[in-house]
Amino acid sequence: MTIGPVDVDWIVDNLDRIGGLVIEHLYLTGIAMGIGLVISAGLALLVRNRPRWYGPIIGFTGTLYAIPSLALFALLTPLTGIGTVLTAEIALVSYTLLILTRNMVEGLRAVPSEAIEAAQGMGYTATQRLLRVELPLALPIILAGVRIAAVTTIGLVTVTALIGLGGLGYLIVTIGTQRGSFGLTATLTGVVLAVGLAVIADLALQALQRALTPWSRGRMAAA
Amino acid sequence: MIEFLGEVAAWFADPATWSGRDGIPVRLWEHLWISGVSLTAAIGVGLPLGLAIGHTGKGARAVVAIANIGRAVPSLGLMGLAFIVLLPLGLGVGPLPTIIALTALGIPPIVVNAYVGLREVDRDLVEAARGMGMRAGEILRRVEIPIALPVILAGVRTSAVQIVATATLAAAIGGGTLGQLIYIGFNVGDQVRIFGAALVVAALSIATEIGFATLQRAATSPGLRDRAYVPTEPAQVGRGGADSSP
Numbered sequence A: 001m002t003i004g005p006v007d008v009d010w011i012v013d014n015l016d017r018i019g020g021l022v023i024e025h026l027y028l029t030g031i032a033m034g035i036g037l038v039i040s041a042g043l044a045l046l047v048r049n050r051p052r053w054y055g056p057i058i059g060f061t062g063t064l065y066a067i068p069s070l071a072l073f074a075l076l077t078p079l080t081g082i083g084t085v086l087t088a089e090i091a092l093v094s095y096t097l098l099i100l101t102r103n104m105v106e107g108l109r110a111v112p113s114e115a116i117e118a119a120q121g122m123g124y125t126a127t128q129r130l131l132r133v134e135l136p137l138a139l140p141i142i143l144a145g146v147r148i149a150a151v152t153t154i155g156l157v158t159v160t161a162l163i164g165l166g167g168l169g170y171l172i173v174t175i176g177t178q179r180g181s182f183g184l185t186a187t188l189t190g191v192v193l194a195v196g197l198a199v200i201a202d203l204a205l206q207a208l209q210r211a212l213t214p215w216s217r218g219r220m221a222a223a
Numbered sequence B: 001m002i003e004f005l006g007e008v009a010a011w012f013a014d015p016a017t018w019s020g021r022d023g024i025p026v027r028l029w030e031h032l033w034i035s036g037v038s039l040t041a042a043i044g045v046g047l048p049l050g051l052a053i054g055h056t057g058k059g060a061r062a063v064v065a066i067a068n069i070g071r072a073v074p075s076l077g078l079m080g081l082a083f084i085v086l087l088p089l090g091l092g093v094g095p096l097p098t099i100i101a102l103t104a105l106g107i108p109p110i111v112v113n114a115y116v117g118l119r120e121v122d123r124d125l126v127e128a129a130r131g132m133g134m135r136a137g138e139i140l141r142r143v144e145i146p147i148a149l150p151v152i153l154a155g156v157r158t159s160a161v162q163i164v165a166t167a168t169l170a171a172a173i174g175g176g177t178l179g180q181l182i183y184i185g186f187n188v189g190d191q192v193r194i195f196g197a198a199l200v201v202a203a204l205s206i207a208t209e210i211g212f213a214t215l216q217r218a219a220t221s222p223g224l225r226d227r228a229y230v231p232t233e234p235a236q237v238g239r240g241g242a243d244s245s246p
Helices: A008-013 A015-049 A051-066 A069-080 A085-109 A113-121 A126-163 A169-175 A183-212 A214-222 B002-013 B024-056 B060-072 B075-089 B096-119 B123-131 B136-173 B179-188 B191-218
Strands: none
Touching: A008 A015, A008 A183, A015 A051, A015 A085, A015 A126, A015 A169, A015 A183, A051 A085, A051 B191, A069 A085, A069 A126, A069 B136, A069 B179, A069 B191, A085 A126, A113 A126, A126 A169, A126 A183, A126 B060, A126 B075, A126 B136, A126 B179, A169 A183, A169 B075, A183 A214, A183 B060, A183 B075, B002 B191, B024 B060, B024 B096, B024 B136, B024 B179, B024 B191, B060 B096, B075 B096, B075 B136, B096 B136, B123 B136, B136 B179, B136 B191, B179 B191
């Protein structure tokens, strides 16, 4: 059966394979986001103690961000091998750092000084102040960064198909661009699923943001 | 590692690297003209659209939608779709699908920044211009655009960097560009070639970023140059920013 140019039979026949690719896509995205968050948190804390490091860190992560994904995969191959998950993840993590670190630092900087002084006046230690006052108040900006990074990473994972990994990129290029009746179906399926994952991730993180920062709900429309 | 870098240097020194269909000059030129045509088309579509929405204030929702769609659709997906749709028309092989995908990719940052740039212009200035008897077109040309120029050009810069970076992926759909050199390297498993070609691509991307940043600074009116708000970062709309690349 076909609906317009879409070969539905092909999708039904390949449902297992498509499901596997979605899982691979989520897995590659999840690792990159997890490691990216840990490194960015470290960099943001470093900047909190040593503000002078902010410029160089943003400069470096910004330069990484300007390198095209295929080129970064390629530049890593002498160290980490052709088409390995490690190659893909180092590149994917690199791309999350600019957005995540910038939003973490800006989020912490936007915390009103009155709130910090009040916490000090109440006898909070530096760690307590960070965890109980600064972090919660910085959360909307931090999570806005997480949303952008997640959506960007989901898109970038498709490019790993070019170095033989895949996720949904495998449907888009490896199968999709073969000359055959199912080419358009595979490409469309890959694109629609990738966009779908990005939208779902974005909405889920938005819901998380609302749940974690109930006090900012009124301002949420503008964020 | 040192030995490997020596081999990369030898690859760059080899005349064969610089000649023929898969030589650096041919592929670099292809990369540049495809990117140039795509950027021109993206400006041609995106700039009037962004300026119209920013000037009239009507259609702001469309800008947010364009920004969000632009971020959610993977650039490789755009390439694949353009290729597969044009294939039955006999236009799939060659530069056309790449140019169409890159143009579509380049439009959102230009629309978003033109819109945000015009909206950020002080309303009092627009009122003053109107009070001086300027028509709508004059206000746009002589007041709004000059003041918004740094933000508008930041959008063009984001778009240019994104287009030059993504042009690399054209290799996946047989569209050539410098990406072809990396792609060949991956297919034959030649690490020296992969690395050398990637260096050229990375250098071109960073040069594009620096070139457009310089242009942006040069085009900023001296009266605006000292103001704190001249952005080096892309403008933000709705949520998040329209970051450039990868």
